[in-house]
Amino acid sequence: MGKIRVSVILGECLMKQLCSFSLACALVCAASVAEATILDDFNSGTIVTDFQFGDASGTQIPNTVNSAAGGQSFDSDSPDTDNVVTNGSGQLDASGKNNTDFGSNYVDIAGIASGRVIGLFDVSWAFDENVYDAAQDEEFRLSLIQFDPRSTFVTGEIFFTRTSATAVELVGNAVGTGSSDTPTVTFGSSGNLLTMLDLNLSASTMELFYSSDNGASFISAGSGALDPSRGIESVRLVINEDFTGDRLLIDRFAVSVIPEPASLALIALGLVGIVGRRQRG
DSSP states (O other), X not given: OHHHHHHHHHXXXXXXXXXXHHHHHHHHHHHXXXXXXXXXXXXXXXXXXXXXXXXXXXXBGGGSOBOSTTOOOOEESSGGGTTOEEOSSSOEEGGGOOSOSEEEEEEEEEEEOSSEEEEEEEEEEEXXXXXXXXTSOOXXXXXXXXXXXXXOOEEEEEEEEEEETTEEEEEEEEOSXXXXXXXXXXXXXXXXXXXXXXXXXXXXXXXXXXXXXTTSSOEEEEEEEOOTTOOEEEEEEEEESOOTTSEEEEEEEEEEEEOOHHHHHHHHHHHHHHHHHHHHO
């Protein structure tokens, strides 16, 4: 009986220690989440697409390097952006787009149905306020697409639109049943922003962030809702309308995938199981 009581006491002590350890871990994790920025989250994930445009000057979009491990090249669906090339200074220069066509380029990625996906779009622009056509609002977007390249089924996207001679609007756009956009933010005819769209496919929500100090701090533009039936299988770069005489420079176009918290919980349970087996041994 004495041996049984000692075993019970040891078991209770072990459970208390595990509970204390779990609580401490939870508190540390909560603190880390509170202190982390969306850029930290992005960097902690698996980057599946990453164009930083450090290619030689004059490189066209389909020939730019995707620095993500195993990342695919851009697939251009038309010659509309043939004159959009790198400038040799780590940027893609869209000022050469001299047509009003919908220029789109796609990157194929492995299908994603759950967890978080964060799009990063680092851009600067300067429009000539003396030249504006309300029927041809310039647009530039990073779109997370439901299907493989050439699909137009948007799950969520970072969407910039020139809406007047002096204004550019930014919104997190979602499409499909039950979807809703984020609130719209308005900027001037020139600007420089690091924007990030955080899509939670498991919760069918998204939140748009932007930074005007190169990621040192971020402002949330607000949240929106996703179509619960839509996942992501490709990424699209859109440069729409004529940018002659204007400036649009893209510093980075990237996507990161973060596993569901449930995956991390399973790992933690596995570690507890290992500890238990060692104690019994």
